[in-house]
Amino acid sequence: MKALLFALAMALSATVAAQPYPSKVVKMVVPYAAGGATDVVTRAVAQRLSPMWGRPVVIENKPGANTNIAAAEVAKAPADGYTLLATAEATFAVNPYVYATLPYDVKDYVPVSGLGIINQVLAVHPSLPYRSVAEVIAAAKAQPGKLNYAAFGPGSSPHLNMEMFLSMAGVQMTAVHYKGGAPALTDVIGGHVSMIILSTTLTAKPYKAGQLRILGVGTRERLAAFPEIPTIAESGLPGYEAVSWFGLFAPAGTPREVVSKVNADVQRVLADPDFREKFLAPNYFEPVTGSPEQFADYVKREADKWSKLILASKITIE
Secondary structure (H helix, E strand, O other): OOHHHHHHHHHHHHHHOOOOOOOEEEEEEEEOOOOOHHHHHHHHHHHHHHHHHHOOOOEEOOOOHHHHHHHHHOOOOOOOOOEEEEEEEEEHHHHHHHHHOOOOOOOHEEEEEEEEEEEEEEEEOOOOOOOOOHHHHOOOOHHOOOOOEEEEEOOOHHHHHHHHHHHOOOOOOEEEEEEOHHHHHHHHHOOOHHHHHHHHHHHHHHOOOOEEEEEEOOOOOOOOOOOOEOOHHHHOOOOOOOEEEEEEEOOOOHHHHHHHHHHHHHHHHHOOOOHHHHHOOOOEEEEEEOHHHHHHHHHHHHHHHHHHHHHHHHHOOO
16 A cells, blocks of 8 residues: 555656646745835736746745845745845845855856846935036035935945945045935935935936936936936946846756746747736836846856945945
């Protein structure tokens, strides 16, 4: 009897293993609170994947410790493609260099697919006299450390993007840290802090309402949605880029065919004209296209860029 049960169990296991992916619920863990940019883009893609796969794709939000809690948990999940990490650049391009120790290792993961990019802009309060990036740099050179900018914690995207700006311009400013993007932006709009480098998603509405003056965008070329705004690169800092990106990662050891399947289907979603028109464009997202290998190369380039800045600026988080 035991032999028969064992044979049946092995046969069932083989049948399950032979089933095409996905054959059950797929969970995407987001290391940020619901409603944030990472959560929004992940949910939008998941809603398109579910009918394609004929299986539910559920989102589990696990915010905390600058993505470290969720990253450590997913790293220990079975490497079968049914638990994925949907995160931003902090997890793999920033945290390994600002924390002395991490509860996970970059090698615990394999990049699967990019999801989206949000371009950042340099915005100031309209009452300030600055009309260009060059004027901001000139003012900062004239009064080192007097100008301030808003961010939300050491190692946050606004902090690092501004530190890159300051490093390339050879000037100094003082950081004023907040608990999140909303309160930071509120104080810039209120005139309590001079400026911020923040996403087009958050700054577009107050810019159109005249509550902010956007001096430059952190893109290689001008944005189609705001053709009147020059790039920061063309305004005095050649080569400067400021973006936040989001992508899917799987535990190391996940079968290649599963990684390829998820990548191909995510890319189908991102390439869909309807998805681009109804979700990406209104939210100022740009799709991250390409294979798992191309996404891995992109992540590595980002890690190389930020590690150099972080080490040079001696940015650390306890």
